[in-house]
Amino acid sequence: MTTFSAKSGWTPEAEIEFLARVEALVEERIGPMANEVGKVDEFAWDTFRLLASEGVFATAFPTRFGGSEAPMRLRVRIIESIARVCSAAASMVTGTDLSGRPIAAYAPPDLAAQIVPRLATGELQCAFALTERAAGSDVAGLTTTAHRQGDSWVLNGIKRYITRAPVADMFIVVARGNEVPGAAGLTAFLVDRNSPGLEVGPMQPKLGWYGSPIAEVFLRDVEVNDSRRLGDDGKGFTIAQDTLIRARIGHAAIAIGRAQGAIEMAAQYSTRRRTFGRSLGEHQGVQWMLADMATQLEASRCLMQACARRYDAGDPEIAVHASMAKVHATDLGMRITTDCLQLFGGNGYLKDFPLERFMRDAKLNQIGEGSSEIHKTVIGRHLVRKAANALHPCLDLSGLES
Numbered sequence: 001m002t003t004f005s006a007k008s009g010w011t012p013e014a015e016i017e018f019l020a021r022v023e024a025l026v027e028e029r030i031g032p033m034a035n036e037v038g039k040v041d042e043f044a045w046d047t048f049r050l051l052a053s054e055g056v057f058a059t060a061f062p063t064r065f066g067g068s069e070a071p072m073r074l075r076v077r078i079i080e081s082i083a084r085v086c087s088a089a090a091s092m093v094t095g096t097d098l099s100g101r102p103i104a105a106y107a108p109p110d111l112a113a114q115i116v117p118r119l120a121t122g123e124l125q126c127a128f129a130l131t132e133r134a135a136g137s138d139v140a141g142l143t144t145t146a147h148r149q150g151d152s153w154v155l156n157g158i159k160r161y162i163t164r165a166p167v168a169d170m171f172i173v174v175a176r177g178n179e180v181p182g183a184a185g186l187t188a189f190l191v192d193r194n195s196p197g198l199e200v201g202p203m204q205p206k207l208g209w210y211g212s213p214i215a216e217v218f219l220r221d222v223e224v225n226d227s228r229r230l231g232d233d234g235k236g237f238t239i240a241q242d243t244l245i246r247a248r249i250g251h252a253a254i255a256i257g258r259a260q261g262a263i264e265m266a267a268q269y270s271t272r273r274r275t276f277g278r279s280l281g282e283h284q285g286v287q288w289m290l291a292d293m294a295t296q297l298e299a300s301r302c303l304m305q306a307c308a309r310r311y312d313a314g315d316p317e318i319a320v321h322a323s324m325a326k327v328h329a330t331d332l333g334m335r336i337t338t339d340c341l342q343l344f345g346g347n348g349y350l351k352d353f354p355l356e357r358f359m360r361d362a363k364l365n366q367i368g369e370g371s372s373e374i375h376k377t378v379i380g381r382h383l384v385r386k387a388a389n390a391l392h393p394c395l396d397l398s399g400l401e402s
């Protein structure tokens with residue numbers, strides 16, 4: 001049997017085999033638990049432990065730290081497969097990456113070697129604490145402070161909407177570490193949950209993504225040794241962006257997987273429900289709806305996969321492509337889950353059927369890790385800047401009056 005090994009890496013056979021294992025896990029274990037997970041907003045420990053024990057979290061981490069370091073082209077297929085039945089489970093895979101990447105890539109090597117192997121096995125959990133009450137989209141405006149005192153830093157501020165804060169053992173905290181305004185003043189730290197002065201607030205009730213609770217994190221004179229700084233002073237924004245690119249591609253994969261599951265359920269329902277003497281699926285209007293959704297979803301999947309390959313190839317414009325993949329997949333995912341629910345009629349609105357869960361979960365993909373509006377701004381700004389600097393000679397308008 002072909003399996004991944006650090007020596008041979010991810011051969012095509014190893015990729016196929018791992019995906020088949022994930023598929024079996026989805027059908028036999030994660031899928032059957034998903035409806036229960038979607039009923040109560042508390043951390044889905046069984047799902048988390050299962051993903052950890054099957055080596056799914058490890059795919060995010062370098063082999064030197066005990067991970068299996070799957071290429072992004074494989075990661076998106078794993079995430080998509082899981083999201084087809086359970087958003088919470090898929091978000092655990094992307095969330096482990098989001099909160100672990102700053103440690104694996106930017107912590108001093110001995111600190112990374114202590115912690116990352118335990119993140120890969122699910123023994124430890126980390127949360128990524130960037131957002132604040134007055135700084136969500138405008139991350140560079142965050143006001144949590146980090147003052148240097150000898151060998152340590154003293155952190156003060158409030159972070160909000162922090163996924164898995166109720167259960168995390170540690171937090172990546174991005175704070176204003178020097179007097180420089182804007183993004184250049186930000187520095188990232190690894191902060192232990194049991195640090196004196198760190199308090200996790202009560203769980204914040206929310207619309208969807210049950211199984212993956214959020215809370216505020218309060219930092220009052222929390223002392224962090226300089227050995228727990230991640231990257232250089234002033235590199236916090238860069239670290240956050242590097243981490244978020246991966247998370248944004250992950251959001252696209254979750255949105256696509258969920259939309260795939262929604263279409264499959266709607267198509268199945270259309271064979272069972274009869275109106276006007278025929279099954280729903282025999283009405284041309286319903287067939288066209290399904291056809292439009294499936295075609296648009298396939299286009300979005302191609303965009304996401306192309307983006308994943310660009311990531312693996314080190315494309316210097318990957319941030320813009322990640323924004324494109326995310327905004328396209330997540331906006332489409334919202335439309336598809338809404339339309340699939342519509343195909344279920346009244347049943348779609350009931351908690352008995354999974355579509356209402358899918359629709360509630362879809363909304364977060366359009367908000368988290370940068371909202372759709374912000375990603376469109378990133379893409380548009382990039383196009384305008386690029387056009388101002390260099391044009392293909394055939395498209396040069398400089399001789400024309402504007």
Ligand SMILES: Cc1cc2nc3c(=O)[nH]c(=O)nc-3n(C[C@H](O)[C@H](O)[C@H](O)COP(=O)(O)OP(=O)(O)OC[C@H]3O[C@@H](n4cnc5c(N)ncnc54)[C@H](O)[C@@H]3O)c2cc1C
Pocket residue numbers: 127128129130131135136137138160161162163164206209214364367368369370371372373374377
């Ligand atoms: C369930 C959940 C989990 C989360 N998990 C985490 C986490 O683990 N860690 C973390 O750090 N954060 C987390 N977040 C925060 C999330 O990333 C932010 O909510 C998101 O970036 C948007 O920020 P905001 O909520 O402050 O919205 P705002 O920035 O206040 O924006 C409000 C609205 O205005 C729009 N808008 C803002 N500026 C512009 C503009 N220039 N042009 C056009 N439209 C604009 C936005 O698109 C949005 O629709 C989570 C949020 C949720 C809801």
